[in-house]
Amino acid sequence: MNAFFDTLVSRQDMIQDAFIEHIYLSFVAVAIGIAIALPTGVMIARYRRFAEPIIGVTAVFQTIPSLALFGFLVPILGIGSPTALIALIIYALLPILRNTYAGIVGVDGSTIEAGRGMGMTRTQILRQIELPLALPFIMAGIRTATVLTVGIATLATFVGAGGLGDIIYRGLQSYNNSLVLAGALPVALLAIGFDLILKWIEKRATPKGLKT
Amino acid sequence: MIRFDKVTKRFPDGTEALKDVTLDLPARQLTAIIGPSGCGKTTLMKMVNKLENPTAGAIYIDDEPITGMDEVKLRRSIGYVIQRIGLFPHMTIADNVSLVPKLLNWPADKTDERSKELLQLVGLDPAVFMDRYPLELSGGQQQRVGVVRALAGDPNIVLMDEPFSALDPISREQLQDELRHLQQEIHKTIIFVTHDMDEALKIADTIVVMKDGQVEQIGTPQQLIDEPANEFVRNFIGTERINQKRSFGDRRLKEFVFLFDKDWAGEAEEVEAKLSVSDAHQLLEQSGKPRLAIIDEGTLVGFAGERELLRAALYDEKEATA
Ligand SMILES: Nc1ncnc2c1ncn2[C@@H]1O[C@H](COP(=O)(O)OP(=O)(O)OP(=O)(O)O)[C@@H](O)[C@H]1O
Ligand SMILES: [Mg+2]
Numbered sequence: 001m002n003a004f005f006d007t008l009v010s011r012q013d014m015i016q017d018a019f020i021e022h023i024y025l026s027f028v029a030v031a032i033g034i035a036i037a038l039p040t041g042v043m044i045a046r047y048r049r050f051a052e053p054i055i056g057v058t059a060v061f062q063t064i065p066s067l068a069l070f071g072f073l074v075p076i077l078g079i080g081s082p083t084a085l086i087a088l089i090i091y092a093l094l095p096i097l098r099n100t101y102a103g104i105v106g107v108d109g110s111t112i113e114a115g116r117g118m119g120m121t122r123t124q125i126l127r128q129i130e131l132p133l134a135l136p137f138i139m140a141g142i143r144t145a146t147v148l149t150v151g152i153a154t155l156a157t158f159v160g161a162g163g164l165g166d167i168i169y170r171g172l173q174s175y176n177n178s179l180v181l182a183g184a185l186p187v188a189l190l191a192i193g194f195d196l197i198l199k200w201i202e203k204r205a206t207p208k209g210l211k212t
Numbered sequence: 213m214i215r216f217d218k219v220t221k222r223f224p225d226g227t228e229a230l231k232d233v234t235l236d237l238p239a240r241q242l243t244a245i246i247g248p249s250g251c252g253k254t255t256l257m258k259m260v261n262k263l264e265n266p267t268a269g270a271i272y273i274d275d276e277p278i279t280g281m282d283e284v285k286l287r288r289s290i291g292y293v294i295q296r297i298g299l300f301p302h303m304t305i306a307d308n309v310s311l312v313p314k315l316l317n318w319p320a321d322k323t324d325e326r327s328k329e330l331l332q333l334v335g336l337d338p339a340v341f342m343d344r345y346p347l348e349l350s351g352g353q354q355q356r357v358g359v360v361r362a363l364a365g366d367p368n369i370v371l372m373d374e375p376f377s378a379l380d381p382i383s384r385e386q387l388q389d390e391l392r393h394l395q396q397e398i399h400k401t402i403i404f405v406t407h408d409m410d411e412a413l414k415i416a417d418t419i420v421v422m423k424d425g426q427v428e429q430i431g432t433p434q435q436l437i438d439e440p441a442n443e444f445v446r447n448f449i450g451t452e453r454i455n456q457k458r459s460f461g462d463r464r465l466k467e468f469v470f471l472f473d474k475d476w477a478g479e480a481e482e483v484e485a486k487l488s489v490s491d492a493h494q495l496l497e498q499s500g501k502p503r504l505a506i507i508d509e510g511t512l513v514g515f516a517g518e519r520e521l522l523r524a525a526l527y528d529e530k531e532a533t534a
Binding site: 110111113114115116117118119120121124128129132133207208209210 | 258261263284285286287288289292294295296297298299300301302303304311312315345346347348361371
């Protein structure tokens with residue numbers, strides 16, 4: 001145990017840098033993931049015949065083992081954080097896309113018809129009815145994507161993109177268990193922390209009238 | 213006035229929901245559309261605000277065809293209560309009610325005033341209910357809000373699709389009474405879909421009886437009872453009424469003597485004029501005879517059959533809610 005704390009202190013700078021890199025990678029990947037998946041989810045909810053193929057494609061990506069995906073991307077994109085980001089974004093897409101789609105499609109048809117019958121335009125129905133009612137689902141998708149991304153970002157080290165994976169990898173190479181732990185523990189804490197924060201936001205995002 | 217001119221509606225799967233319907237729905241009156249499930253009532257109604265479009269034929273509002281009208285604008289000018297209430301669960305009662313006025317860009321104070329006034333009118337205290345959410349209301353309260361929401365934009369036409377169907381008989385009758393009172397104040401063109409003949413007879417100025425996508429008869433409640441166009445209408449009025457004996461009322465036969473026939477040559481069952489209308493109806497059924505001969509203190513005062521008893525019952529209801 002003492003060894004572990006010694007490592008923490010002696011490698012403090014390195015761990016801190018890796019930690020920040022890790023957050024940066026995950027955060028940017030999820031943000032871009034949202035920027036792509038949310039509008040796409042809205043689109044395929046409107047044009048349902050595209051839903052199955054598009055969700056299908058993202059689901060196929062999801063089944064590729066993460067290490068393999070990094071491996072595929074390196075020959076194409078080379079080494080560095082763009083490669084890591086792209087891989088992470090690909091993983092973040094599916095949960096957000098699927099939940100956005102399911103959330104919007106799940107809004108009661110009679111509620112939407114009431115909106116139409118009252119003279120709301122499609123955009124007004126989307127913004128004032130469908131999105132607010134789908135928001136808890138969308139937030140749940142973002143939460144899943146975030147936790148997933150934080151975990152997979154440990155592999156960014158293999159394409160030279162840094163992150164806490166660096167620390168773990170170094171520890172493994174030098175048979176230094178304390179160092180492995182100094183990398184793994186923050187990853188776990190990050191995942192749990194993000195999960196808690198987003199769970200809280202998800203709760204707050206649930207429209208008030210639906211909580212009773 | 214709303215006119216249907218040879219309107220046919222065929223859905224993509226081939227179902228013909230309306231078959232060559234020609235119909236005039238009078239302005240500033242409450243018209244009930246009635247018929248068995250699946251006969252096309254909802255479809256007919258949805259065509260007025262272009263939620264469905266005709267396969268053939270045309271619909272006119274005040275002699276103007278609606279085909280060319282902007283659908284969003286048209287819908288904002290027509291109140292709409294859908295078959296399953298359809299309040300927005302994530303919006304407060306105030307937000308639900310003020311939705312159309314906001315779409316119409318009314319000033320905030322006018323919207324607010326109007327919402328409060330209407331809620332008051334249906335017996336919901338604005339101070340209590342404005343900030344609640346739909347799920348915090350009882351079914352009857354929700355239906356009231358549904359009606360208020362449809363009226364909020366001050367439309368000339370209001371479409372109501374079985375607005376009270378989900379209610380228990382008591383709240384239902386209460387809301388029917390309220391609607392009648394409301395209509396006496398506001399005089400809107402109301403299209404009211406129902407499959408309950410009692411409800412139609414009670415609240416409507418005009419009744420349209422439908423079957424299999426066609427109109428069987430249109431007329432006042434009195435006309436439908438007096439001169440049913442065919443066997444279907446007769447049965448529809450009759451069976452529905454008999455199902456609900458309660459509504460024949462407790463008033464005595466002798467109060468309605470003026471409605472009964474003076475002469476009758478056929479068979480008749482003798483009954484006392486002090487019997488209630490509903491008891492008399494039961495006796496008539498049990499006797500198997502076509503008429504009752506009504507005796508008041510030893511004197512024959514008139515003859516009444518099914519139709520006359522219906523008229524008495526109807527008269528009673530109309531008077532009670534007027
Ligand atoms: N979108 C649709 N596609 C295909 N058929 C439809 C559609 N909407 C309604 N129908 C059919 O059209 C017919 C009339 O339906 P409609 O909803 O107008 O009946 P209704 O008289 O309102 O019945 P209810 O009293 O049960 O509400 C029915 O046979 C129904 O199955
Ligand atoms: Mg219907």
